[in-house]
Amino acid sequence: MPKITIDDKEISVEGGTNIIAAAQRLGIEVPHYCYHPGLSVAGACRMCLVEIEKMPKLQTGCSTLATEGMVIKTIAHSAKAKAAVQGVLELTLINHPLDCPVCDQAGECGLQDYYMKYGLYNSRMRDAKVKKEKKASALGPHVMLDQERCILCSRCVRFTHEITKTNEIGIFNRGDHSYIDVVNGRSLENNYSGNVVDICPVGALTDRDFRFQCRVWYLQESDSICPGCSTGCNIKIHFNVRRRHIAGGRRVQRLKPRFNEAVNQWWMCDEGRYAYPSIDENRITTPSARLAAAHQRMDWRDAIDQMALALREALAAYGPESVGVIASPQLTNEDLYLIKKLFVDVLGIAAVDYRMPPNRSAKNDDFLLRADRNPNTLGAHLIGLSPFGKEISTPRILEAAAGGRLQVLYVFSTDLVAVYGEAPIANMAAHVPLMIYQGTNHNRTSTLAHLVLPAAIYAEKNGTFTNYAGRVQHLKPAFAPLAEAMPDWKILCKLAQALGHDFRYADEEAIFEELANSQPAFAGITYAGIGSHGWPIEKERVLSFVTA
């Protein structure tokens, strides 16, 4: 553990730590463009120059490793380093276009930030700027390139070499003729291409999807978990609810990965990144009942009463076998726990499952994306919603429904039609007196349901997911549920109350507390303990439950 001094502060760091990272731990900023903790060191931008005692020349903070007794002065304390960095910045800006007004990066741009801090402000340039070949052009389905804005830090090149190993991007030519482009006319097309936008320190690589949609300073952000697969990448939801004319009133403008060493590091996949439109589009906004072909909107109170009445009558006349529940691994642990508590424990219904036959086309890639496209499959299992062990009972429940043996079928956020096809589900819906669909978005299953209830989507929810590795992660609500939508747990509480059971919880945390106390797999976990980086349930514990 070498002990070093940076700007008169001492710190011991592990061997192999570079100066930028060490300074960061002390809260000291060493400006840099090309260095990225997730990528190899390039030493290309020369912005991270620091003065080190007994070294005659300034050294780059990215490539210089901490060694015992090093005394370092960053630009905050070293005039020499500062002058050098200012010079580097001036050089970088020589050919940089005055694009900020039209540049999507403006507001979160490394050049702007450092210029405000270390810029010389008065240009000494008399020569015309070198104009690059291309103005904005698409590199691939998700990424836009503007060569003029590129500062040639090579982060994007290293990303495609080292992380995706797809090698689409390269630097061509030399000197001030250098430019970034795709290799051999290829296209930047891989499931992680969106990440180059995040790591590009300037507006050279921008998001095609986000292009001109919203200025970044309009955005608010909120921590969440991507619901796209069982990895549960940590994300930030960037949303705008104040200026409703922006992007047609859409609330979520983009998703960004949130650093979590144990889950997704700095990255996320494109499939998850660009799935956000479902948060605002095609949402179920009010409870409705199907009358003949059309759905008629109704009051929450009436909807709950109707459900309670149907459930009560079914249970009284035909017993618990006449009710089927299809839960969903898209729901949070809290929601699932209440489903189990209400339907299994209180009402004694056995036909409760959340599993669908596996989708054969979905595969694990060898990085983040997993074949199981649900964020909380393990959670549902650990809560105990797999009553028949390994056997998936969903088909049996649907069979019972189609055979007229069910009075009520309650479907949570699962598009049955997508799995089983239109005809069987329509046939089944015709044979169940009451089919309830409680979900976030309209789909063909909701169209067939007799009663449709609007549920809050993940961005509107407080709760936890358990990822495939047994890490319980916390998602926070970015904004209130759309229109009349309600979090699933609230709907369940209302239903339970209408059935005469006293389900009362102050909030999601209260439900989780009860869950942690009653389900051994979650024993000892609290929201505070989960924090922003999650709580890993030990592997042995997970395995013991999975095999049990």
Add this chain to the structure above:
Amino acid sequence: MRRNHQIPLGAIVKGLALTAGHFFRNMRIHVAHLFGRRLQEKGMVTFQYPEERRPFSPRLRTRHRLTMRADGSPRCVACMMCETICPANCIYITAGEHPDPHIEKQPLKFDIDLGVCVFCGFCVEVCPEDAIRMDTGILEFAAYSRQEMILTMDKLLMKEGAQEPDRALMKENA
């Protein structure tokens, strides 16, 4: 008799003399005007708005306009600086791709809600493209509904049919 019950007769007569004086002086001028005389004098301080207007200061902030490029398209690049700075939050811009890749961005919609605008001029001050100005000299934009108070891009560009800025009204400040 308490003091405040006294009638200030002297002051009353003085006041009557003053107003009568004004009456006769002004009447003389009005009558002279009828015969085309003493036209440089004015019998009143009022301006016969709207036929007759006070000269504006050239710095007066009046209704906004968007300046145009040579081809008549807006200079605005939809950077949203004005929308951001606007303390009344009354500028609503929707940005889109410009066909010319060297311009890149342009406003698809640019609305200003004059019913909310406080005429601070920040939008003009902040614009990096000199794309928005408040120099039209148009002060009359009262409307019968809130909707009509919203200026759309066409009106802001003052294309044909729209009122041109009346520069003649803007007397140079001495």
Add this chain to the structure above:
Amino acid sequence: MTEIVITMGKIAFVLFCVFNLLYVLLWLERKQSAVMQDRIGANRADIFGLRAWGLFHPIADAIKMICKEDFMPAAADKFVYTAAPFLAVFFSLVGFAVIPFGDTLTLGGHTIHLQIADLNVGLLYVFAMLSLGVYGFILAGWASNNNFAFLGGMRAGSQMISYEITMGATVMGLVILFQTLSLNQMVQAQGEYFFGFIPKWGVLLQPLGFLLFLIAGIAETKRIPFDLPEGESEIIGYFVEYSGMKFGMFMMTDFIETILLSAMLTTLFFGGWQIPYLHADGFHLGGLRLAINPVLVSFLQVAAFGLKVFCFCWLLLLIRWTLPRFRYDQLMALGWKFMLPLSLLNLAITGLVVLL
């Protein structure tokens, strides 16, 4: 028969003049105040683009008032509420019956007295009518069934009664001097001269009386500076519940009273229709003589009367647009503690002088 026709003709003529003058006053109210205040005044109403210096504004006013909702408070006394403005207008108009607006006119063998009715108690008659006019205001306030209107009516009543006393006491001086209550005879008497050449007008005989009468008269018209019963924008008064033409009638009353006051001032203090040195057969001054057609003389006299009335109207407007309003206690103090003693003093001195 011809008598009746002639009388009707005279009534028509007087009403015609009064209403026209009323119209002019409505216009003048705006324009004169504007000119006094360096403004232009209302000038927008036009007929086919013709603006005529705003002369059409009173027409616009009338159209507006006639078209407005004729509001009636739910709890009002319907009959009295409706009758009040008519009473007010009526009593202000009938005063003109005894005002002589000329001497005599001989036309086709008929000698016509240019006065509707030469009552020998003309002066008393005018005062009687003015006093009755108060009912219009008090009843308006009372019938509206509105506390504020009622108080306004009461203020109007007390104000008018207070100042009528001064008025009465003031003109007594003239009655003593002229030894008559007939207005016509008073005007005739003012056709004489001091030292053969200074007209013996009331204002010279009773300068103090004139001032007191002027002030009391303004108070009677209830206009600024005595607009305490109802002060346009600030003081809620007796016609607060009135709208449309009923309100218009109260407004008219104010102006008719202004004209009546001017006519009284002219008749009592400024020689009525008299033009100095102009007599029935022509112009006399010392040895100078100029024969003029008697019909023309009559015409000149009527015109002189009209001009004098108009000048007083102008003066009253000038006062109305110059002075600020009195406070109510000041109003009462002025009436009772200042004007009444002065008018009594005036009366006493006049009596003394006549006796000696």
